[in-house]
Amino acid sequence: MAHMHTLIEDLVAANRILANENVVDAFGHVSVRHPEDAGRYLMSRAKSPELVEADDIMEFTLEGAPIDSSVRKPYLERFIHGALYEARPDIQSVVHNHSRSVIPFGISGEKLQPVMHSCATIGHEVPVWDAQDTFGDTDLLVSDMSMGRDLAGTLGSGTCALMRGHGCTVAGRSIREAVYTAVYLEINAELQWKASRFGKLKFLSPGEIEKINSRLGQGKSGEGYDRSWEYWSHRVGIASMRR
Ligand SMILES: [Zn+2]
Numbered sequence: 001m002a003h004m005h006t007l008i009e010d011l012v013a014a015n016r017i018l019a020n021e022n023v024v025d026a027f028g029h030v031s032v033r034h035p036e037d038a039g040r041y042l043m044s045r046a047k048s049p050e051l052v053e054a055d056d057i058m059e060f061t062l063e064g065a066p067i068d069s070s071v072r073k074p075y076l077e078r079f080i081h082g083a084l085y086e087a088r089p090d091i092q093s094v095v096h097n098h099s100r101s102v103i104p105f106g107i108s109g110e111k112l113q114p115v116m117h118s119c120a121t122i123g124h125e126v127p128v129w130d131a132q133d134t135f136g137d138t139d140l141l142v143s144d145m146s147m148g149r150d151l152a153g154t155l156g157s158g159t160c161a162l163m164r165g166h167g168c169t170v171a172g173r174s175i176r177e178a179v180y181t182a183v184y185l186e187i188n189a190e191l192q193w194k195a196s197r198f199g200k201l202k203f204l205s206p207g208e209i210e211k212i213n214s215r216l217g218q219g220k221s222g223e224g225y226d227r228s229w230e231y232w233s234h235r236v237g238i239a240s241m242r243r
Contacts, residue, residue: 003035008054010175011042016236017229018095019050021183028097028167030182031081032175034059041085041094045072062086063145077141083148084155084171091171093178098167101189106162110196112189113203119188120204120212121181122160129154130164140166160185176225177217179232 011032018024031043040059044052058074059067062082066074081094105112105126112126129151131138140163142148151169155161159181162168170185172178195201204212216224233240 007032007035007175008042008057011044011057012052012054013233013236013238013240014093014095014175014179015044015049015052016238017179017232018097018182019048020236021186021232023095023099023182023186024049024097028095028099029075029077029081030095030175030178031078031093033085033092038085038089040067041081043075043078043081046075076143079145079148080142080151080169081148083145083152084169087149087152087155088157088171090173093172093175095170095172095178095182096167097170097182097186099186099189101186101193102162102168103165104193105189106164106166106168112162112185112192114209115188115192115195115201115203117204117208117212119184119191120209121177121216122185122188123158124204124206124209126160126162126168126185127154127156127158128162128164131166132164140164173217174225176229180225180228183228183232 014030018030026048028049029043031041034040034042039062042057042059044056045058047056058072060078062085064078064082077096080096084091084094106128114120114122131140134150142151151161160168160170168185170178170182172181230240
């Protein structure tokens with residue numbers, strides 16, 4: 001159970017970090033797959049991420065049913081998480097957020113692509129999921145598994161998907177990787193928007209993206225991810241050990 005304790009500590013830290021780095025605000029959430037049961041995941045009860053404590057963490061089936069019988073209210077959009085874990089056995093952590101800079105790319109037809117080496121994990125071109133394509137007029141929130149599975153189809157084998165008029169979803173092979181990609185997705189969107197004033201942009205090539213990502217992922221959990229995790233943890237007052 002020591003591993004579970006550490007994982008919950010990291011999940012709480014991830015909530016605080018994502019809030020501090022302006023990825024989530026009052027809304028948005030992060031989850032991790034259960035370490036001993038691939039058919040379950042862990043996520044906070046419905047609460048602003050900056051305020052999440054270890055006691056808030058709940059366990060869910062991939063269909064989004066809470067395992068415990070408490071009356072704690074889960075996030076409405078938890079189906080995003082279960083549907084991605086169902087579609088992608090390689091994924092261990094999911095972030096969903098509505099950060100400001102990604103929104104313009106989901107509504108304009110302007111493609112979001114990596115502009116800087118630190119942003120290579122977002123992939124060559126971030127796909128856009130539009131709930132209206134399949135479900136017509138909705139409140140845009142992913143409120144059941146059919147919407148979650150549709151979104152997972154758009155994300156495909158990548159790490160990110162934008163959601164038209166809503167936000168984005170990011171997947172990673174670890175909490176640290178998912179947090180890293182979520183932070184740099186927001187940074188990339190801001191930089192791309194600023195640079196676009198100068199005219200035509202030169203994005204990272206697919207070959208550059210591949211080389212950067214293979215270096216980042218080296219080591220036990222990815223040295224590059226550990227270094228940023230240490231830094232972001234320090235900024236929220238959490239002492240972090242490299243693992
Ligand atoms: Zn949302």
